[in-house]
Amino acid sequence: MLGKGLLQGLAVTAKNLVGSYHDPARYVTQEYPEVQPKLPEAYRNFPFLVSETADDPMGTLRCVACQICEKECPPQCIYIEKSKDKKPDANGKLQIYPAVFAIDTAVCMSCQICVEVCPFDAIKMDQEFAIAATDRFDGLLLNREQLAKPNAYYHQIHPTEASEVDARLAAERRAAEEKARLAAAAKAAAPKAAAPTAAAAPGVPAASASPGSIPPPGPPPSSS
Amino acid sequence: MTLLLAVLALVCLVPAVAAVLVRNLIHSALLFVLAWLGLAVFYLAVGAEFIAFAHALVYVGGVSMVVLFAVLLTRPGRVDPLPPPSTQRAIGGVAAVALVASMLGSSIFWTRLPSMEPIPMVSLRRLGELLAGPYLVALLLVGLILTVALIGGLLLAAPRRPSEGGDA
Amino acid sequence: MILAAAPASPADAWLERAPVLLRDALTGWLPDALRPWVAALLSIATILGVFGLLFAYMTLAERKILGRIQNRPGPNRTGPFGLLQPFADAIKALTKEDIVPRAADQVLHFLAPVVLVALSLIGLAVIPFGRNLVAVEMEASVLYFFAAGAATELAIFMAGWASRNKYSLLAAMRALAQLISYEVPLLLSVVPVIVVAGSLSTTDIVAAQGGWAAGLWPHWHALTPWGFSAFAVFMVAALAESNRSPFDLPEAESELIAGHLTEYSGFKYALFFMAEYLGMAALSAMAVTLFLGGWQAPLAVLEFIPSYAWFGVKLLLLLLGFIWIRATFPRLRIDQLTRLSWKFLVPLALVNLINGGVWAATADWTGAAAVVRWFISALGVVVPFIFLARSLSAGYGPRTYRYASP
Ligand code: SF4
Ligand code: SF4
Numbered sequence: 001m002l003g004k005g006l007l008q009g010l011a012v013t014a015k016n017l018v019g020s021y022h023d024p025a026r027y028v029t030q031e032y033p034e035v036q037p038k039l040p041e042a043y044r045n046f047p048f049l050v051s052e053t054a055d056d057p058m059g060t061l062r063c064v065a066c067q068i069c070e071k072e073c074p075p076q077c078i079y080i081e082k083s084k085d086k087k088p089d090a091n092g093k094l095q096i097y098p099a100v101f102a103i104d105t106a107v108c109m110s111c112q113i114c115v116e117v118c119p120f121d122a123i124k125m126d127q128e129f130a131i132a133a134t135d136r137f138d139g140l141l142l143n144r145e146q147l148a149k150p151n152a153y154y155h156q157i158h159p160t161e162a163s164e165v166d167a168r169l170a171a172e173r174r175a176a177e178e179k180a181r182l183a184a185a186a187k188a189a190a191p192k193a194a195a196p197t198a199a200a201a202p203g204v205p206a207a208s209a210s211p212g213s214i215p216p217p218g219p220p221p222s223s224s
Numbered sequence: 225m226t227l228l229l230a231v232l233a234l235v236c237l238v239p240a241v242a243a244v245l246v247r248n249l250i251h252s253a254l255l256f257v258l259a260w261l262g263l264a265v266f267y268l269a270v271g272a273e274f275i276a277f278a279h280a281l282v283y284v285g286g287v288s289m290v291v292l293f294a295v296l297l298t299r300p301g302r303v304d305p306l307p308p309p310s311t312q313r314a315i316g317g318v319a320a321v322a323l324v325a326s327m328l329g330s331s332i333f334w335t336r337l338p339s340m341e342p343i344p345m346v347s348l349r350r351l352g353e354l355l356a357g358p359y360l361v362a363l364l365l366v367g368l369i370l371t372v373a374l375i376g377g378l379l380l381a382a383p384r385r386p387s388e389g390g391d392a
Numbered sequence: 393m394i395l396a397a398a399p400a401s402p403a404d405a406w407l408e409r410a411p412v413l414l415r416d417a418l419t420g421w422l423p424d425a426l427r428p429w430v431a432a433l434l435s436i437a438t439i440l441g442v443f444g445l446l447f448a449y450m451t452l453a454e455r456k457i458l459g460r461i462q463n464r465p466g467p468n469r470t471g472p473f474g475l476l477q478p479f480a481d482a483i484k485a486l487t488k489e490d491i492v493p494r495a496a497d498q499v500l501h502f503l504a505p506v507v508l509v510a511l512s513l514i515g516l517a518v519i520p521f522g523r524n525l526v527a528v529e530m531e532a533s534v535l536y537f538f539a540a541g542a543a544t545e546l547a548i549f550m551a552g553w554a555s556r557n558k559y560s561l562l563a564a565m566r567a568l569a570q571l572i573s574y575e576v577p578l579l580l581s582v583v584p585v586i587v588v589a590g591s592l593s594t595t596d597i598v599a600a601q602g603g604w605a606a607g608l609w610p611h612w613h614a615l616t617p618w619g620f621s622a623f624a625v626f627m628v629a630a631l632a633e634s635n636r637s638p639f640d641l642p643e644a645e646s647e648l649i650a651g652h653l654t655e656y657s658g659f660k661y662a663l664f665f666m667a668e669y670l671g672m673a674a675l676s677a678m679a680v681t682l683f684l685g686g687w688q689a690p691l692a693v694l695e696f697i698p699s700y701a702w703f704g705v706k707l708l709l710l711l712l713g714f715i716w717i718r719a720t721f722p723r724l725r726i727d728q729l730t731r732l733s734w735k736f737l738v739p740l741a742l743v744n745l746i747n748g749g750v751w752a753a754t755a756d757w758t759g760a761a762a763v764v765r766w767f768i769s770a771l772g773v774v775v776p777f778i779f780l781a782r783s784l785s786a787g788y789g790p791r792t793y794r795y796a797s798p
Binding site: 281347 | 536
């Protein structure tokens with residue numbers, strides 16, 4: 001019968017019209033600036049630099065300015081200058097740090113390659129999308145102060161990934177400590193093995209000589 | 225009243241003449257629409273409301289569309305590379321003017337002019353009664369002629385099938 | 393000119409007479425010679441103001457309703473509920489650059505939107521918006537309305553042709569084809585109303601629809617079988633005449649960019665939109681007048697509400713119907729469009745003409761004969777509808793979709 005389909009169509013749209021006023025399943029629009037979107041965990045756009053703590057971001061950057069990411073970045077939008085001096089990193093180990101670390105987000109294509117290649121888990125993908133700026137250089141060329149965000153923030157935006165990274169880092173650290181301890185133990189054992197000869201040396205007390213020559217035992221000094 | 229009629233005559237005649245003279249076919253069709261509109265207003269001015277609106281509806285709304293459609297759908301024919309010599313054109317012009325003048329002249333010169341006497345107001349109802357009464361046969365005949373013309377036009381325009389041996 | 397109030401009881405109510413009283417108060421102090429002129433100017437200004445505002449808020453309502461139908465809120469940033477949106481749009485249109493293509497026909501390109509808006513407006517002069525509220529009273533006002541409306545497509549043609557753009561030209565052709573096809577059913581569907589009411593004047597037609605059968609069933613034409621059929625044909629043809637979806641072929645944006653609007657910008661573009669909505673409003677107002685009883689109240693007890701309010705309500709309902717239809721149906725193809733008109737609407741309207749004639753001839757049948765009259769009329773609608781629908785949809789059965797197998 002001609003017209004049945006027309007009426008059915010009208011019924012569908014009428015149902016939508018009425019339903020959008022009382023049925024949240026039919027009315028799914030979120031009004032953006034007031035209601036911020038709940039981004040999925042896997043959402044990513046631009047990279048940021050992970051720092052261990054929030055109060056001293058520059059002092060606790062994980063980045064060691066190895067410049068791997070700079071070389072790998074396909075559109076070449078990362079610029080790094082190594083520092084001349086060394087600073088203790090989060091683990092208290094003396095490291096080079098990036099004196100300048102800049103990403104031109106106007107060029108970055110959000111490929112995440114920098115994240116994949118970084119051996120230190122120092123650079124991760126952010127979820128900040130409201131980046132509109134009136135000036136391409138002031139607003140979109142981010143320096144290291146703007147890029148640095150604490151690990152806690154990383155946990156906030158990518159919880160699963162962040163805990164994996166933390167677990168891995170902790171495991172690595174433990175392994176390193178273990179190794180250092182073993183190495184220390186081995187070193188400690190070595191002078192003992194050499195002790196008979198040393199003790200044989202005349203005029204040099206073995207006991208007084210050994211403390212000065214071996215490195216202090218135990219783990220390396222923990223984070224400052 | 226005379227002034228109004230003069231203005232209306234201008235409104236009708238100027239576009240009509242311009243329509244004949246302009247080169248652009250679409251322009252002349254639109255100018256004809258203007259002339260028809262002027263005619264409708266003229267009917268309105270002399271009190272023939274029904275004719276005025278029917279005229280506007282049929283000519284401005286209907287005939288103009290058909291004319292424009294025909295203009296748009298017709299392929300432009302070959303244009304003669306040389307216009308005919310001026311003497312020929314002059315003769316043609318004089319002949320055309322003479323023809324029109326002889327046709328219109330009789331009605332213009334032999335009609336008594338005092339048509340400004342009060343126009344009998346014919347109500348719409350009376351008009352309808354006249355059309356459906358004494359003039360019914362005429363009305364039906366006009367309709368018949370138009371229908372025949374329409375069918376004839378269709379037959380002429382319809383593409384002939386090859387089986388009928390046409391050369392179209 | 394607005395007529396003097398008739399001394400009927402609901403017509404005496406203060407609210408009912410308010411517009412007339414207001415006009416008299418405004419023009420009363422003028423010398424007699426000037427008064428009709430000022431009154432005419434006043435009615436023009438009122439129509440322009442009311443329908444201008446109606447246009448503004450129709451655009452907003454359309455966007456909001458379309459939004460709701462598509463499960464989104466529609467414009468809601470400018471002012472509360474987006475109520476200032478039309479004005480923002482107007483300012484934007486006014487401040488935009490007006491570009492005329494160099495190859496365009498300058499005069500026609502300029503004239504087209506002006507002519508279009510003017511033609512869409514003048515039809516409103518003969519609509520009786522309420523008891524005694526009609527700007528121009530004349531004997532052949534229905535004819536006048538359609539004569540004014542028929543020329544609108546001419547303006548669309550001018551716009552399309554003058555732009556010197558192939559898409560615009562295609563739109564112009566489509567507009568012409570559409571007009572030629574739909575002018576016929578539009579006029580044919582009106583004829584039975586004229587036959588039954590026995591008048592070409594809008595006020596008489598509205599007056600003929602007054603009163604109630606059995607005190608409940610209004611004598612509106614749309615509430616009789618032939619009238620309903622004519623109303624349906626009229627509304628479909630009106631959709632096509634006002635170039636509204638699903639008949640918006642001249643500006644089919646997915647095929648023709650924007651059709652005849654392609655080369656227009658700024659305020660001229662806005663004028664085209666204004667003309668579209670005004671034309672829609674004018675045709676709806678005509679439909680209300682011809683079929684839905686004009687300003688008559690649906691029930692006698694509701695007559696205390698002034699007549700112009702009833703007219704407004706009916707007009708708005710029809711306009712909402714236009715929006716609803718736009719939100720629902722996809723656009724037709726040009727062959728489907730002309731086919732629908734010539735093979736379905738025109739025959740239906742022709743049969744309905746006879747049907748209306750029979751109804752007019754049997755006007756004095758009462759009692760049981762009235763039931764027979766209704767039955768005959770209903771038969772005269774349903775039977776042709778079934779046959780025509782069958783022939784129209786022959787060969788257009790429901791499609792079966794076959795998907796490629798993996
Ligand atoms: S995400 Fe890709 S483009 Fe952006 S900085 Fe990292 S490597 Fe370069
Ligand atoms: S972010 Fe990672 S890869 Fe890049 S310089 Fe720093 S440590 Fe190296």
